[in-house]
Amino acid sequence: MEVKDSELLWPLSSVLGELRLLGLWVPPPGRRLRHRLALAFVMVSHIANLLGALACITMDAPSDLPQLSFIAYNCLTDAGLTCKMFSFSLDGQRLTELLRLLAASRQRFPDKAGHRARCQATAVKLRRFMQVTYRINTAYWLLAPIVRNIMAAISKNTSSISRDIPIPIWLPFDARSSPVYEILYSLELAFGFAISETTVLIDGSLIALILQVAAELAVLNDHLAAGVTPTLKQSPSGVTTTESIVQDSDVQVLPKSSPFLGDGSFYDFLRSRSSTVSEVEIYQQLIGNIQHHQTIISCVRLLRKVLSRATSVLLFCNTISICFQVIATAVLLQKDGDIAQTLKMLMGSSLYAYQVALFCLLGQRIINQSERLIRSAFSGDWPDGDVRCWRLVHMLCLSTSRALSLKICGIYTLSRMTLLQILNVSYSLLNFIYQTKAEQNVAEKAL
Template identity: 30%
Template structure:
C-alpha cells in the first residue's frame, strides 16, 4: 500500500513549515535532501553552541555561588535535552514517516461522514495547542534575549564598572575579554540567534508528537463510534421483517450494497445469513482499524522512547533549578535579569511536560472505552461466529493503549504528578544545601 506524501499530508500539520526550515523534517527529492542536511546541521550547531558556552564557563571559570552554579546547570541541561531530542527526531525520520502513513491510511479506509467531524475536532484542538505553545515559548525567548540589556540599564553601577556590568543571554568563558567590543556584540547576536533556533526547534518537535497522539486519539474515538453503531438486529425469515431490515440499511432501487463486498443483493435474496455476514464484516473492519492504530502507537512510542524519557527527568531538574535561582536572586536583591530569565523558563517547562502527559492520557482514555463500546453494540441476537469474534476483540482491548517511555514511565496524569513531586523534592534539597553553607 502506497502511503501519501508526508510533507503535504494533514497529519504533519501544524508546524510543518517550521520543521522543514530547521531541517527537522526531510522533504522528498535529492536536492531537497541535501538542503535539509545543511539546515539540520545548522540547527544542531546552534543548540551545541549554547551548551559549549556554558560548559566552558563551568570548566574554566566555575562560579562560587550555588545559585550561579544552578543557573549554568539550567542552561546546560536544557541545551543537552534539546540537542538529544532534535538529533533523535532527525534519526527517527523514517519511523515517523511510517507512522504518518499508517494514520493517513486509517483515515482513508475507515471513514464515514460523521467520523470526519471527530477528526476535525481533534485537529482544531491540535492547532490550539500549537498556538498556546508559541504563546509560552515566545515570551521566554524574548526574556532570555532582552533581559540582560534591561538588567544592565537598571543596575546602579559606577561609570568605571560599566563594562563589567555587561551580560550575555547565556554564561560564557573565553580566553579573551568576552565583554569588550566588538566581541561582546558578536557573542550577543550569536547567542540570541541560537536561543531562537533552540526554542523553536523544541516547540516544533513537541507539537509534532502531541499532534500525533491527538490524531491517534481521534482514530480511537472513531473506532468507538463505529463499534457502538453495530446495531442489535433481531432477524427472522419472515418477509415483513426482511423488508424492515432492507429499509434499515438504505436500499437504492431494489438492491442492497454490502460494505467491503462490492456485490449487490436482490431484495428477495437477502437472508438471515447474509445480514449476519454483513455485520461480521463490519466487525472485522473495526478489528483491522484497531490493529492499524496499535501499529501506529508502537511506531510512535519507539520514536519517543529515549528522547521523551530524558526530557521528563531533565525538565524535573530544570524546574527545580529555575525556581531555586529565581527565589535566591530575588531574595538577595541580586541579578534581576538572571532571575527573570529563570522565571520565564518555568511556564515553558511546565507546558512542555504537561502536554505530553495530558494528551497521552486522553489517548489512553479513548482506548479504555473500546471494551465498553464493543459490549454496547448489538451482539445479543447475532450468530455464534459474531459473538466469538467480538469476545476475542474485547479480550485484546483489556489492556489500554498507552505511550511508555524508557520502558518504565507511562505518559499519564499520574506521571505528571510524579514529575512535580520530584521537582519539589529536589527544590527542598537545594534549599537545605543553600542554608547549610
C-alpha cells in the same frame, strides 16, 4: 491500503512547511542540499550553546552558588534540547511510517462525529500557545542585558552598566571588547531564537501526533458502538424490511448445548433478537473494526518509539529543573540574590513544567479512549450476527482488555498519575526549602 508519498501530510498542517524547511522531516526520497544546510544550522545552534555552557562550567566555574546553579541549569537545558532535536531528526523513517498509517486510516474509516477535526484544532491552539510563551521567555533571556543597560542609562546610573551576554560561556579571549562582544551577542541571538523555534516545532508535531492517535481511538469507539447501519428495501406488500444478502442456509447456528454459549437461556436471548442487518454485514463490519484496531496498535508502537528518546529527555530535564527551581527560590528569598537570573530559571522551569503536563494529559486521553473500547465493542449489534461474529467480539474484548498507553523507555507512562507524582516531588522540595528558611529566620531572631 497503499498511500502515496504525496498524501503523507502531518495532522498539523502548519508544521509541514517548517519541518521541510529545517530538514527535520522530509518525505521520501529524503533530504536535499538546502534541507541539509538548514538542518546543519539548527544543529550548530544547539551544539554551540551546549559546548559554551560546558566550557563555562568546567573551565571557569564560579564559586558563587547561585551563579553556579544558573550555569548548570543552562548546561542541562541545552543538553536536553539538543538530544530532543537529534532524536527527532533521526526518526524520519518511523515518522513516515506513522503518517502513512494515519493517512490510510483516514481514507478507509470515516469520521462522522468530527473527532479528527477537533483534535487538529486543539493541536493548532496548543502550538500557538507554546509559540507565544516560548517567544516571551526567549526574548527575556536574550534581551535582558540590553534592557538593563538602557534602564541604567536612563537613570544615569553608569555603575550598573555592564557588557554581559545573555547566556554565560567561556572563551579563551576577552569577550567584552568591541567588536567581539557585538558579534558574540548577535550569534547568541540567532542561535537562541533558532533553538526556541525548533523546540516549539518539535513539541507541536509530537502533540499533534498524540492527538491524532487519540482521535483514531475515538473513531473506532464510535464504529464499534454504532454497529452496522441496516440497508432498507420496500417489500411487495409495502412494508419496509431489512435487505438480507445471505440465505438462511448460510447462517451458522450452534446447538443450545454449545460450550461457547453455555446454558440455553443465553442462547435463546441471542437468537430471539430481531435481526435488523444480515450476519455477513455484521461480520464484515467487525473485521474492519479489528483491522482498524490493529492499525492503531501499530501507530501507538511507532509513537512510543519516537517519544522514548525525546520525551524521556524532557522528563529528565524537568526533574533536574525542579532542583534548580528550588535553588532559585532559595536565592530569591535572599536580599542579595540576582533577580534577573532567578527569573530566568523560574520562567524556564515553568515552560518545562507545562510541557510535561501537556504530554501527560494527552497521554491520559489515549488511555481513556482505549479503556472505552471493550464497552463499545460489547454494546454493538453483534448478538444479531452468527457464531463467527460472537467469536470476533470475544477476541476483540480480550485484545482491548488492556488499555493502550505511551510508556517511555519502559519506565514512565504518560498519564495523569505521572503528572501527579512530578507535582508531589516539586511540592515536597519547595516545602523543604521553605521550612529550612523559616527555621533559619527563627534561629537568627533568637540570637
